[in-house]
């Protein structure tokens with residue numbers, strides 16, 4: 001069974017993810033993506049961009065700043081409303097998310113209802129997960145935005161807590177500069193910062209993370225339900241493209257009474273992480289809340305003019321949001337396999353071939369035979385212009401296979417003595433472990449077809 005311990009350990013040992021600043025004792029829940037982690041992350045971003053921007057005619061991209069005008073966060077309600085409920089244990093002084101402590105015992109989401117949370121903590125004698133005491137402070141709201149300062153600007157500046165804000169403030173620029181027609185979407189990938197009360201579960205919840213978000217603008221009079229359903233399906237399909245199984249996903253629809261006043265519907269896509277089902281992605285119908293708020297606060301008309309029907313209106317918006325770090329965690333968990341084989345145990349990361357951090361590894365059969373090394377190097381030099389490749393001549397072939405299996409390399413190529421005569425080589429498939437001889441002239445086409453096949 002795949003556990004978080006196994007994932008965390010493999011991620012560190014094999015250069016996917018390291019705890020950051022370890023030499024200084026580490027900074028709580030901050031991680032660096034190592035050489036294979038950054039390849040995997042870039043591949044997930046590329047897949048997302050290709051799927052939702054390049055392959056669609058109704059989407060455009062944007063890359064807005066992390067530091068945005070402070071008025072944006074007032075208009076969107078973040079300065080007053082972007083809160084989580086926190087509570088401290090009076091005995092050990094540890095801090096917790098009050099809503100999480102409460103939902104563990106009453107299986108109900110009391111988000112925003114601080115007094116009710118106080119009562120549950122008292123009546124159910126909820127224990128501190130750390131020291132076991134049951135002595136709590138009052139539940140308070142905590143604003144999760146990171147504050148900073150900026151030269152030449154009075155007052156607080158924030159690091160964006162989500163990427164979406166940058167999209168709404170450029171809505172007018174996009175409508176004016178691009179020939180977009182409703183319905184259309186704006187997509188963005190970037191960092192977001194939240195001063196989470198409790199971070200944890202590896203890269204599942206950190207204070208600095210990346211999001212891939214879309215604002216999909218629609219005519220308020222269109223039937224939005226089928227579009228909403230389609231977006232949910234696309235989010236699920238994307239999760240499967242990361243390697244997840246359908247049965248490890250489920251939908252959670254936010255109850256009507258919990259929805260923000262402007263939202264018609266909000267659904268989370270949850271994934272079965274080793275620590276239980278938790279939110280992976282979200283989809284919300286946000287009405288015209290954001291554009292209306294920014295119109296009011298800025299005095300600018302953020303409208304869309306529908307020339308065909310001679311109508312002017314503020315569009316409604318559907319917001320599919322994807323956490324990038326959580327996506328990467330799903331890809332690691334889904335890929336992880338331990339298998340008994342003839343030579344012992346192997347750990348194999350069965351990433352979908354298109355997102356594997358290294359696509360092809362090239363080995364000379366023996367490192368002390370210059371003619372084999374030379375030929376293998378030539379092949380490697382040629383392949384690396386089109387694929388992410390690794391050259392390895394260290395240890396016996398079996399060990400080299402194990403190393404590549406652990407980072408999920410779909411194809412390993414070995415140059416042997418026959419290769420010198422016949423101009424062919426052995427390709428070994430990560431999943432089946434079968435070996436095939438392929439002529440060098442056909443190698444690139446062979447790999448392209450295998451790696452990018454659907």
Ligand code: ATP
Pocket residue numbers: 162194196203204205206207208209210211279280281282321322323324325326
């Ligand atoms: P949660 O309930 O887990 O705190 P949320 O509902 O606050 O998440 P959203 O505001 O909908 O999350 O953010 C959109 C997406 O961003 C989430 O679905 C998730 O994938 C990702 N995300 C949110 N907070 C974090 C975090 N602290 N660390 C990593 N990813 C995050």
